[in-house]
Amino acid sequence: MNVNVVGSGYVGTTLAACLAEMGHEITAIDIDESVVATINEGRAPLHEPGLDELLAEHVGTRLQATTSYADLADADLTFLAIGTPSRSDGSIDLGPLSAAAEMVGEALSGLGGDREHLVVVKSTITPPGLDRVREALATGLGDVAGAVEFATNPEFLREGTAVSDFRNPDKIVFGTESASALATLEELYAPLIESTDSPIVRTDPETAMLIKYANNAFLATKISLANDLGNVSKEFGLDAYEVMEAVGLDDRIGEQFLRSGVGWGGSCFPKDVNALIFSAREVGYEPPLLEAAVEVNDRQPERLLALLDEHVDVAGERVAVLGLAFKPGTDDVRNSRAIPLIEGLLERGATVVGYDPVATETMREVFSDTEIEYADSAEDALAGASGAVVATDWDEFAALDSEFDAMAEPVVVDGRRIIERREGITYEGLTW
Numbered sequence: 001m002n003v004n005v006v007g008s009g010y011v012g013t014t015l016a017a018c019l020a021e022m023g024h025e026i027t028a029i030d031i032d033e034s035v036v037a038t039i040n041e042g043r044a045p046l047h048e049p050g051l052d053e054l055l056a057e058h059v060g061t062r063l064q065a066t067t068s069y070a071d072l073a074d075a076d077l078t079f080l081a082i083g084t085p086s087r088s089d090g091s092i093d094l095g096p097l098s099a100a101a102e103m104v105g106e107a108l109s110g111l112g113g114d115r116e117h118l119v120v121v122k123s124t125i126t127p128p129g130l131d132r133v134r135e136a137l138a139t140g141l142g143d144v145a146g147a148v149e150f151a152t153n154p155e156f157l158r159e160g161t162a163v164s165d166f167r168n169p170d171k172i173v174f175g176t177e178s179a180s181a182l183a184t185l186e187e188l189y190a191p192l193i194e195s196t197d198s199p200i201v202r203t204d205p206e207t208a209m210l211i212k213y214a215n216n217a218f219l220a221t222k223i224s225l226a227n228d229l230g231n232v233s234k235e236f237g238l239d240a241y242e243v244m245e246a247v248g249l250d251d252r253i254g255e256q257f258l259r260s261g262v263g264w265g266g267s268c269f270p271k272d273v274n275a276l277i278f279s280a281r282e283v284g285y286e287p288p289l290l291e292a293a294v295e296v297n298d299r300q301p302e303r304l305l306a307l308l309d310e311h312v313d314v315a316g317e318r319v320a321v322l323g324l325a326f327k328p329g330t331d332d333v334r335n336s337r338a339i340p341l342i343e344g345l346l347e348r349g350a351t352v353v354g355y356d357p358v359a360t361e362t363m364r365e366v367f368s369d370t371e372i373e374y375a376d377s378a379e380d381a382l383a384g385a386s387g388a389v390v391a392t393d394w395d396e397f398a399a400l401d402s403e404f405d406a407m408a409e410p411v412v413v414d415g416r417r418i419i420e421r422r423e424g425i426t427y428e429g430l431t432w
């Protein structure tokens with residue numbers, strides 16, 4: 001099939017590359033010229049394992065990128081994979097997605113005769129927000145609004161494992177309004193459905209999106225519950241991981257997403273849980289459990305820093321922050337727990353030196369070189385530091401050993417349970 005993917009971020013680029021791998025002809029559209037140029041060189045515009053290889057293979061044959069919407073109508077369907085960032089009140093900013101929907105509508109307004117086109121929202125957007133996108137699309141389409149169908153197909157991939165998650169989904173959710181739209185999506189995904197046997201959920205566009213929000217809300221709340229229980233374990237002097245590993249053996253609970261520590265970050269959990277709370281309040285419902293999940297999460301960084309305070313007064317001292325990305329395997333620092341940790345250290349008057357294997361450049365957009373220092377290695381970050389705080393569970397941190405010997409005061413506060421306890425360091429963690 002001939003497919004447009006509008007928006008070439010983590011989701012759009014992964015979708016475009018994986019659909020090309022499935023044999024489809026893909027046009028990736030982004031307003032950012034540098035993103036488009038990078039893709040056309042056969043490289044990913046962001047760090048995502050496996051994506052460079054896929055793009056190198058398919059760009060120039062089945063996949064090309066452009067900033068132009070001009071040829072949109074030549075395709076069978078158009079995905080919208082535009083960001084839906086949070087506003088300060090927790091609601092989502094529908095501006096970028098609505099603007100893109102209107103531009104797509106305008107580009108499709110030349111559709112003539114009996115030609116039909118399907119517009120599929122891949123972005124995460126609350127059910128009430130979908131009407132805004134429908135309206136924006138209809139505004140752009142003008143007279144030919146009837147020739148375009150609307151559907152949703154929420155995405156469940158994780159950053160850092162986006163390509164493998166896309167290739168092996170736990171489920172595929174189609175939110176459609178007609179049998180023909182459903183048939184188009186099933187034809188598009190047929191190679192994936194056949195190769196993976198993934199369950200297909202067929203529903204309406206709004207329910208599909210609530211499934212996405214409920215999924216993320218459940219996972220974020222599961223981690224917050226693990227953190228709440230982890231804090232109780234710590235206060236009892238017991239090992240939270242030993243407890244939760246055993247709890248996770250219950251099939252009804254499951255072993256995943258029980259790792260307690262400094263909390264959840266990223267471009268999705270904080271944004272999506274807050275958007276769900278905001279939308280629920282708008283229709284008159286206060287969701288207490290979701291509010292508590294956010295509150296527990298917001299408190300974890302300060303709990304971690306309090307452990308450091310017990311050992312060192314960091315005012316005027318150098319403190320290493322190991323890990324800047326919100327999780328390993330990505331250069332994304334959106335809502336990374338490293339951010340409140342760095343803010344807390346700066347408030348205490350510390351000189352912060354951050355290190356991350358891939359996320360230094362993205363974190364530089366949050367904290368400039370005048371606010372914090374950036375080191376080229378964990379070893380350099382630790383040298384002369386009077387404390388180290390671990391914000392991300394990169395594998396390489398598990399191998400750190402003699403590097404701690406160069407610290408001025410070897411106090412290591414582990415927010416991710418990744419550092420080996422060893423002689424010569426004072427180890428503190430939230431979980432034991």
Ligand SMILES: NC(=O)c1ccc[n+]([C@@H]2O[C@H](COP(=O)([O-])OP(=O)(O)OC[C@H]3O[C@@H](n4cnc5c(N)ncnc54)[C@H](O)[C@@H]3O)[C@@H](O)[C@H]2O)c1
Pocket residue numbers: 006007008009010011012029030031032035081082083084096099100103122123124125155156157158159267268
């Ligand atoms: N990141 C994830 O892991 C993930 C997973 C599942 C769902 N989602 C959802 O998918 C959506 C996209 O997320 P993302 O992380 O890929 O976003 P992103 O910010 O990485 O990428 C968005 C891209 O859209 C481009 N863009 C903005 N306006 C445009 C326009 N008018 N026309 C063309 N391109 C335009 C931007 O330049 C950017 O490259 C969000 O709603 C998000 O919640 C994200």
Ligand SMILES: O=c1ccn([C@@H]2O[C@H](COP(=O)(O)OP(=O)(O)O[C@H]3O[C@H](CO)[C@@H](O)[C@H](O)[C@H]3O)[C@@H](O)[C@H]2O)c(=O)[nH]1
Pocket residue numbers: 124155156157158159160216219223256257258259260261262263264265266267268269272326327
């Ligand atoms: O046991 C755990 C598991 C995760 N985390 C943290 O939770 C955050 C989110 O991790 P993860 O879910 O792996 O990453 P995301 O890429 O944000 O993926 C989530 O958000 C995406 C965007 O909506 C969804 O598509 C995915 O299904 C959903 O897992 C990170 O800060 C992790 O460090 C923990 O603290 N403990």
